[in-house]
Amino acid sequence: MNSHSDTSSTDPIHHHLALDRIAHVTLRVGAILAQSGASVRVVHEGARMIASGLGVEVMGMRSGYASFEITLERGRATITRMMQIGPHGVNHRLDFAVRDLAVRAAAGGMTPDEIEADLDRLVRDTPRHPWWLVAIATGAACAAFGRLLGADWLSFAPMLAAASIGQALRHWLLGRRVNVFVIAAIIGCVAATLGGLGARLAGSGTVQLAMMASILLLVPGVPSTNAQTDVLDGYPTMGSARAVWVIMIMVFAVTGLWLAEFVLRIQM
Structure with missing residues:
Protein backbone atom coordinates (compact mmCIF):
# COMPACT_ATOMS: atom_id res chain seq x y z
CA MET A 1 0.00 0.00 0.00
CA THR A 126 25.64 42.57 -1.66
CA PRO A 127 27.73 45.64 -0.84
CA ARG A 128 27.76 48.78 -2.95
CA HIS A 129 30.24 51.62 -3.00
CA PRO A 130 28.90 54.83 -1.42
CA TRP A 131 27.38 57.25 -3.95
CA TRP A 132 29.89 59.99 -3.18
CA LEU A 133 32.84 57.69 -3.86
CA VAL A 134 31.28 56.62 -7.18
CA ALA A 135 30.72 60.28 -8.07
CA ILE A 136 34.33 61.26 -7.37
CA ALA A 137 35.72 58.22 -9.20
CA THR A 138 33.47 58.95 -12.18
CA GLY A 139 34.63 62.55 -12.25
CA ALA A 140 38.28 61.51 -12.12
CA ALA A 141 37.75 59.04 -14.98
CA CYS A 142 36.04 61.64 -17.17
CA ALA A 143 38.75 64.20 -16.46
CA ALA A 144 41.45 61.64 -17.28
CA PHE A 145 39.73 60.78 -20.57
CA GLY A 146 39.52 64.50 -21.27
CA ARG A 147 43.27 64.79 -20.95
CA LEU A 148 43.73 61.79 -23.25
CA LEU A 149 41.48 63.49 -25.79
CA GLY A 150 43.64 66.61 -25.71
CA ALA A 151 42.10 68.85 -23.04
CA ASP A 152 44.65 71.03 -21.22
CA TRP A 153 45.49 70.86 -17.53
CA LEU A 154 43.59 74.07 -16.77
CA SER A 155 40.35 72.24 -17.60
CA PHE A 156 41.13 69.13 -15.52
CA ALA A 157 39.61 70.30 -12.25
CA PRO A 158 36.46 71.72 -13.93
CA MET A 159 35.96 68.44 -15.81
CA LEU A 160 36.39 66.43 -12.62
CA ALA A 161 33.95 68.62 -10.69
CA ALA A 162 31.37 68.75 -13.47
CA ALA A 163 31.34 64.98 -14.07
CA SER A 164 31.23 64.29 -10.31
CA ILE A 165 28.23 66.58 -9.90
CA GLY A 166 26.62 64.98 -12.93
CA GLN A 167 27.05 61.47 -11.47
CA ALA A 168 25.67 62.57 -8.09
CA LEU A 169 22.67 64.14 -9.83
CA ARG A 170 22.13 60.97 -11.87
CA HIS A 171 22.14 58.89 -8.67
CA TRP A 172 19.54 61.21 -7.15
CA LEU A 173 17.31 61.18 -10.23
CA LEU A 174 17.49 57.40 -10.63
CA GLY A 175 16.41 57.04 -7.01
CA ARG A 176 13.28 59.00 -7.91
CA ARG A 177 12.60 56.78 -10.93
CA VAL A 178 12.96 59.53 -13.51
CA ASN A 179 13.01 58.26 -17.11
CA VAL A 180 16.57 57.25 -18.03
CA PHE A 181 16.48 59.14 -21.34
CA VAL A 182 15.32 62.32 -19.65
CA ILE A 183 18.12 61.83 -17.12
CA ALA A 184 20.65 61.58 -19.96
CA ALA A 185 19.47 64.91 -21.37
CA ILE A 186 19.51 66.60 -17.96
CA ILE A 187 22.98 65.32 -17.05
CA GLY A 188 24.28 66.13 -20.52
CA CYS A 189 23.14 69.73 -20.14
CA VAL A 190 24.19 70.23 -16.51
CA ALA A 191 27.59 68.50 -16.68
CA ALA A 192 28.56 70.08 -20.01
CA THR A 193 27.51 73.55 -18.83
CA LEU A 194 29.46 73.24 -15.57
CA GLY A 195 32.51 71.77 -17.31
CA GLY A 196 32.52 74.41 -20.06
CA LEU A 197 31.88 77.30 -17.71
CA GLY A 198 34.55 76.10 -15.27
CA ALA A 199 37.10 75.62 -18.04
CA ARG A 200 36.36 79.08 -19.43
CA LEU A 201 36.76 80.72 -16.02
CA ALA A 202 40.02 78.81 -15.49
CA GLY A 203 41.39 80.24 -18.74
CA SER A 204 41.45 76.92 -20.58
CA GLY A 205 41.96 76.88 -24.32
CA THR A 206 40.04 73.60 -24.73
CA VAL A 207 36.58 74.54 -23.47
CA GLN A 208 34.74 72.44 -26.04
CA LEU A 209 36.74 69.33 -25.17
CA ALA A 210 36.08 69.98 -21.49
CA MET A 211 32.34 70.04 -22.19
CA MET A 212 32.43 66.77 -24.10
CA ALA A 213 34.63 65.03 -21.52
CA SER A 214 32.30 66.11 -18.73
CA ILE A 215 29.47 63.98 -20.15
CA LEU A 216 31.49 60.84 -20.85
CA LEU A 217 29.83 59.28 -17.81
CA LEU A 218 26.72 58.92 -19.99
CA VAL A 219 28.45 56.59 -22.49
CA PRO A 220 26.79 53.18 -21.91
CA GLY A 221 29.84 50.96 -22.20
CA VAL A 222 28.49 47.68 -20.77
CA PRO A 223 25.17 47.79 -22.70
CA SER A 224 27.12 48.55 -25.89
CA THR A 225 29.38 45.54 -25.34
CA ASN A 226 26.42 43.32 -24.45
CA ALA A 227 24.56 44.40 -27.58
CA GLN A 228 27.44 43.22 -29.75
CA THR A 229 27.97 40.06 -27.69
CA ASP A 230 24.29 39.09 -27.88
CA VAL A 231 24.24 39.44 -31.66
CA LEU A 232 27.42 37.39 -32.03
CA ASP A 233 26.05 34.73 -29.66
CA GLY A 234 22.95 34.31 -31.81
CA TYR A 235 20.46 36.54 -29.98
CA PRO A 236 19.91 39.34 -32.52
CA THR A 237 16.55 40.42 -31.07
CA MET A 238 17.98 41.19 -27.65
CA GLY A 239 21.17 42.61 -29.15
CA SER A 240 19.17 44.94 -31.38
CA ALA A 241 17.02 46.08 -28.45
CA ARG A 242 20.11 46.91 -26.44
CA ALA A 243 21.67 48.71 -29.40
CA VAL A 244 18.54 50.86 -29.82
CA TRP A 245 18.65 51.70 -26.10
CA VAL A 246 22.31 52.74 -26.45
CA ILE A 247 21.52 54.93 -29.45
CA MET A 248 18.65 56.61 -27.62
CA ILE A 249 20.85 57.35 -24.61
CA MET A 250 23.46 58.95 -26.84
CA VAL A 251 20.83 60.99 -28.71
CA PHE A 252 19.51 62.45 -25.46
CA ALA A 253 23.04 63.01 -24.11
CA VAL A 254 23.98 64.95 -27.25
CA THR A 255 20.75 66.92 -26.93
CA GLY A 256 21.84 67.94 -23.45
CA LEU A 257 25.27 68.91 -24.79
CA TRP A 258 23.65 71.00 -27.51
CA LEU A 259 21.57 72.82 -24.90
CA ALA A 260 24.71 73.50 -22.90
CA GLU A 261 26.42 74.94 -25.97
CA PHE A 262 23.41 77.16 -26.51
CA VAL A 263 23.59 78.34 -22.90
CA LEU A 264 27.29 79.11 -23.14
CA ARG A 265 26.96 80.40 -26.74
CA ILE A 266 29.73 78.16 -27.99
CA GLN A 267 29.80 77.12 -31.62
CA MET A 268 31.31 73.71 -32.38
Whole structure:
Protein backbone atom coordinates (compact mmCIF):
# COMPACT_ATOMS: atom_id res chain seq x y z
CA MET A 1 0.00 0.00 0.00
CA ASN A 2 1.41 3.42 -0.98
CA SER A 3 2.24 5.93 1.73
CA HIS A 4 0.80 9.46 1.81
CA SER A 5 4.12 10.89 0.58
CA ASP A 6 4.15 8.55 -2.38
CA THR A 7 0.62 9.59 -3.29
CA SER A 8 1.42 13.30 -3.07
CA SER A 9 4.51 12.88 -5.24
CA THR A 10 2.43 11.44 -8.06
CA ASP A 11 -0.51 13.78 -7.63
CA PRO A 12 -0.74 15.90 -10.83
CA ILE A 13 -1.68 19.06 -8.93
CA HIS A 14 1.19 18.66 -6.48
CA HIS A 15 3.59 17.94 -9.35
CA HIS A 16 2.40 21.02 -11.26
CA LEU A 17 2.80 23.28 -8.22
CA ALA A 18 6.31 21.96 -7.61
CA LEU A 19 7.24 22.60 -11.24
CA ASP A 20 5.73 26.08 -11.05
CA ARG A 21 7.86 26.83 -7.97
CA ILE A 22 11.01 25.72 -9.79
CA ALA A 23 10.07 27.85 -12.80
CA HIS A 24 9.64 30.90 -10.59
CA VAL A 25 13.04 30.67 -8.92
CA THR A 26 14.73 29.86 -12.25
CA LEU A 27 13.14 32.92 -13.87
CA ARG A 28 14.13 35.09 -10.94
CA VAL A 29 17.79 34.10 -11.24
CA GLY A 30 17.72 34.96 -14.95
CA ALA A 31 15.96 38.28 -14.33
CA ILE A 32 18.45 39.37 -11.68
CA LEU A 33 21.37 38.47 -13.94
CA ALA A 34 19.83 40.48 -16.80
CA GLN A 35 19.19 43.48 -14.56
CA SER A 36 22.79 43.33 -13.31
CA GLY A 37 24.28 43.67 -16.79
CA ALA A 38 24.84 40.06 -17.87
CA SER A 39 24.65 39.00 -21.51
CA VAL A 40 21.86 36.73 -22.73
CA ARG A 41 24.22 33.75 -22.87
CA VAL A 42 25.07 34.19 -19.18
CA VAL A 43 21.40 34.68 -18.28
CA HIS A 44 20.39 31.47 -20.05
CA GLU A 45 23.29 29.49 -18.62
CA GLY A 46 22.49 30.64 -15.08
CA ALA A 47 18.84 29.68 -15.45
CA ARG A 48 19.77 26.32 -16.98
CA MET A 49 22.11 25.51 -14.10
CA ILE A 50 19.41 26.28 -11.54
CA ALA A 51 16.91 24.08 -13.39
CA SER A 52 19.43 21.25 -13.70
CA GLY A 53 20.22 21.35 -9.98
CA LEU A 54 16.52 21.10 -9.20
CA GLY A 55 16.06 18.09 -11.43
CA VAL A 56 14.19 19.53 -14.39
CA GLU A 57 15.06 19.95 -18.05
CA VAL A 58 14.91 23.26 -19.88
CA MET A 59 12.96 22.86 -23.12
CA GLY A 60 13.31 26.46 -24.23
CA MET A 61 14.09 30.02 -23.14
CA ARG A 62 13.34 33.42 -24.64
CA SER A 63 14.93 36.64 -23.48
CA GLY A 64 13.36 39.99 -24.27
CA TYR A 65 14.44 43.39 -23.08
CA ALA A 66 11.54 43.58 -20.61
CA SER A 67 10.72 39.90 -20.01
CA PHE A 68 12.23 36.43 -19.61
CA GLU A 69 10.36 33.27 -20.55
CA ILE A 70 11.21 29.64 -19.85
CA THR A 71 9.67 26.22 -20.53
CA LEU A 72 10.56 23.37 -18.15
CA GLU A 73 9.91 19.66 -18.34
CA ARG A 74 10.02 16.88 -15.75
CA GLY A 75 8.71 13.50 -16.71
CA ARG A 76 5.70 14.04 -18.92
CA ALA A 77 4.81 17.38 -17.31
CA THR A 78 5.80 20.71 -18.84
CA ILE A 79 5.26 24.29 -17.77
CA THR A 80 5.89 27.67 -19.40
CA ARG A 81 6.26 30.79 -17.32
CA MET A 82 7.29 34.40 -17.94
CA MET A 83 8.71 37.06 -15.63
CA GLN A 84 9.11 40.79 -16.11
CA ILE A 85 12.65 42.17 -16.09
CA GLY A 86 13.15 45.43 -14.22
CA PRO A 87 15.40 48.33 -15.23
CA HIS A 88 18.70 47.22 -16.73
CA GLY A 89 21.80 48.37 -14.91
CA VAL A 90 25.36 47.33 -14.13
CA ASN A 91 26.14 45.59 -10.84
CA HIS A 92 29.08 43.24 -11.29
CA ARG A 93 29.21 42.25 -7.63
CA LEU A 94 25.62 41.03 -7.66
CA ASP A 95 26.09 39.51 -11.13
CA PHE A 96 28.99 37.31 -10.04
CA ALA A 97 27.40 36.50 -6.68
CA VAL A 98 24.32 35.13 -8.47
CA ARG A 99 26.56 33.21 -10.87
CA ASP A 100 28.26 31.57 -7.87
CA LEU A 101 24.84 30.68 -6.47
CA ALA A 102 23.90 29.06 -9.80
CA VAL A 103 27.07 26.95 -9.69
CA ARG A 104 26.29 25.78 -6.15
CA ALA A 105 22.67 25.04 -7.03
CA ALA A 106 23.72 23.06 -10.12
CA ALA A 107 25.62 20.65 -7.87
CA GLY A 108 22.29 19.64 -6.30
CA GLY A 109 21.17 19.48 -2.69
CA MET A 110 19.31 22.83 -2.64
CA THR A 111 15.57 23.38 -2.65
CA PRO A 112 13.77 26.21 -4.49
CA ASP A 113 13.08 27.88 -1.13
CA GLU A 114 16.76 27.77 -0.19
CA ILE A 115 17.81 29.20 -3.54
CA GLU A 116 15.26 32.01 -3.30
CA ALA A 117 16.35 32.79 0.27
CA ASP A 118 19.94 33.09 -0.95
CA LEU A 119 18.75 35.36 -3.79
CA ASP A 120 16.96 37.61 -1.32
CA ARG A 121 20.09 37.78 0.81
CA LEU A 122 22.33 38.60 -2.16
CA VAL A 123 20.01 41.35 -3.43
CA ARG A 124 19.76 42.81 0.06
CA ASP A 125 23.31 42.40 1.36
CA THR A 126 25.64 42.57 -1.66
CA PRO A 127 27.73 45.64 -0.84
CA ARG A 128 27.76 48.78 -2.95
CA HIS A 129 30.24 51.62 -3.00
CA PRO A 130 28.90 54.83 -1.42
CA TRP A 131 27.38 57.25 -3.95
CA TRP A 132 29.89 59.99 -3.18
CA LEU A 133 32.84 57.69 -3.86
CA VAL A 134 31.28 56.62 -7.18
CA ALA A 135 30.72 60.28 -8.07
CA ILE A 136 34.33 61.26 -7.37
CA ALA A 137 35.72 58.22 -9.20
CA THR A 138 33.47 58.95 -12.18
CA GLY A 139 34.63 62.55 -12.25
CA ALA A 140 38.28 61.51 -12.12
CA ALA A 141 37.75 59.04 -14.98
CA CYS A 142 36.04 61.64 -17.17
CA ALA A 143 38.75 64.20 -16.46
CA ALA A 144 41.45 61.64 -17.28
CA PHE A 145 39.73 60.78 -20.57
CA GLY A 146 39.52 64.50 -21.27
CA ARG A 147 43.27 64.79 -20.95
CA LEU A 148 43.73 61.79 -23.25
CA LEU A 149 41.48 63.49 -25.79
CA GLY A 150 43.64 66.61 -25.71
CA ALA A 151 42.10 68.85 -23.04
CA ASP A 152 44.65 71.03 -21.22
CA TRP A 153 45.49 70.86 -17.53
CA LEU A 154 43.59 74.07 -16.77
CA SER A 155 40.35 72.24 -17.60
CA PHE A 156 41.13 69.13 -15.52
CA ALA A 157 39.61 70.30 -12.25
CA PRO A 158 36.46 71.72 -13.93
CA MET A 159 35.96 68.44 -15.81
CA LEU A 160 36.39 66.43 -12.62
CA ALA A 161 33.95 68.62 -10.69
CA ALA A 162 31.37 68.75 -13.47
CA ALA A 163 31.34 64.98 -14.07
CA SER A 164 31.23 64.29 -10.31
CA ILE A 165 28.23 66.58 -9.90
CA GLY A 166 26.62 64.98 -12.93
CA GLN A 167 27.05 61.47 -11.47
CA ALA A 168 25.67 62.57 -8.09
CA LEU A 169 22.67 64.14 -9.83
CA ARG A 170 22.13 60.97 -11.87
CA HIS A 171 22.14 58.89 -8.67
CA TRP A 172 19.54 61.21 -7.15
CA LEU A 173 17.31 61.18 -10.23
CA LEU A 174 17.49 57.40 -10.63
CA GLY A 175 16.41 57.04 -7.01
CA ARG A 176 13.28 59.00 -7.91
CA ARG A 177 12.60 56.78 -10.93
CA VAL A 178 12.96 59.53 -13.51
CA ASN A 179 13.01 58.26 -17.11
CA VAL A 180 16.57 57.25 -18.03
CA PHE A 181 16.48 59.14 -21.34
CA VAL A 182 15.32 62.32 -19.65
CA ILE A 183 18.12 61.83 -17.12
CA ALA A 184 20.65 61.58 -19.96
CA ALA A 185 19.47 64.91 -21.37
CA ILE A 186 19.51 66.60 -17.96
CA ILE A 187 22.98 65.32 -17.05
CA GLY A 188 24.28 66.13 -20.52
CA CYS A 189 23.14 69.73 -20.14
CA VAL A 190 24.19 70.23 -16.51
CA ALA A 191 27.59 68.50 -16.68
CA ALA A 192 28.56 70.08 -20.01
CA THR A 193 27.51 73.55 -18.83
CA LEU A 194 29.46 73.24 -15.57
CA GLY A 195 32.51 71.77 -17.31
CA GLY A 196 32.52 74.41 -20.06
CA LEU A 197 31.88 77.30 -17.71
CA GLY A 198 34.55 76.10 -15.27
CA ALA A 199 37.10 75.62 -18.04
CA ARG A 200 36.36 79.08 -19.43
CA LEU A 201 36.76 80.72 -16.02
CA ALA A 202 40.02 78.81 -15.49
CA GLY A 203 41.39 80.24 -18.74
CA SER A 204 41.45 76.92 -20.58
CA GLY A 205 41.96 76.88 -24.32
CA THR A 206 40.04 73.60 -24.73
CA VAL A 207 36.58 74.54 -23.47
CA GLN A 208 34.74 72.44 -26.04
CA LEU A 209 36.74 69.33 -25.17
CA ALA A 210 36.08 69.98 -21.49
CA MET A 211 32.34 70.04 -22.19
CA MET A 212 32.43 66.77 -24.10
CA ALA A 213 34.63 65.03 -21.52
CA SER A 214 32.30 66.11 -18.73
CA ILE A 215 29.47 63.98 -20.15
CA LEU A 216 31.49 60.84 -20.85
CA LEU A 217 29.83 59.28 -17.81
CA LEU A 218 26.72 58.92 -19.99
CA VAL A 219 28.45 56.59 -22.49
CA PRO A 220 26.79 53.18 -21.91
CA GLY A 221 29.84 50.96 -22.20
CA VAL A 222 28.49 47.68 -20.77
CA PRO A 223 25.17 47.79 -22.70
CA SER A 224 27.12 48.55 -25.89
CA THR A 225 29.38 45.54 -25.34
CA ASN A 226 26.42 43.32 -24.45
CA ALA A 227 24.56 44.40 -27.58
CA GLN A 228 27.44 43.22 -29.75
CA THR A 229 27.97 40.06 -27.69
CA ASP A 230 24.29 39.09 -27.88
CA VAL A 231 24.24 39.44 -31.66
CA LEU A 232 27.42 37.39 -32.03
CA ASP A 233 26.05 34.73 -29.66
CA GLY A 234 22.95 34.31 -31.81
CA TYR A 235 20.46 36.54 -29.98
CA PRO A 236 19.91 39.34 -32.52
CA THR A 237 16.55 40.42 -31.07
CA MET A 238 17.98 41.19 -27.65
CA GLY A 239 21.17 42.61 -29.15
CA SER A 240 19.17 44.94 -31.38
CA ALA A 241 17.02 46.08 -28.45
CA ARG A 242 20.11 46.91 -26.44
CA ALA A 243 21.67 48.71 -29.40
CA VAL A 244 18.54 50.86 -29.82
CA TRP A 245 18.65 51.70 -26.10
CA VAL A 246 22.31 52.74 -26.45
CA ILE A 247 21.52 54.93 -29.45
CA MET A 248 18.65 56.61 -27.62
CA ILE A 249 20.85 57.35 -24.61
CA MET A 250 23.46 58.95 -26.84
CA VAL A 251 20.83 60.99 -28.71
CA PHE A 252 19.51 62.45 -25.46
CA ALA A 253 23.04 63.01 -24.11
CA VAL A 254 23.98 64.95 -27.25
CA THR A 255 20.75 66.92 -26.93
CA GLY A 256 21.84 67.94 -23.45
CA LEU A 257 25.27 68.91 -24.79
CA TRP A 258 23.65 71.00 -27.51
CA LEU A 259 21.57 72.82 -24.90
CA ALA A 260 24.71 73.50 -22.90
CA GLU A 261 26.42 74.94 -25.97
CA PHE A 262 23.41 77.16 -26.51
CA VAL A 263 23.59 78.34 -22.90
CA LEU A 264 27.29 79.11 -23.14
CA ARG A 265 26.96 80.40 -26.74
CA ILE A 266 29.73 78.16 -27.99
CA GLN A 267 29.80 77.12 -31.62
CA MET A 268 31.31 73.71 -32.38
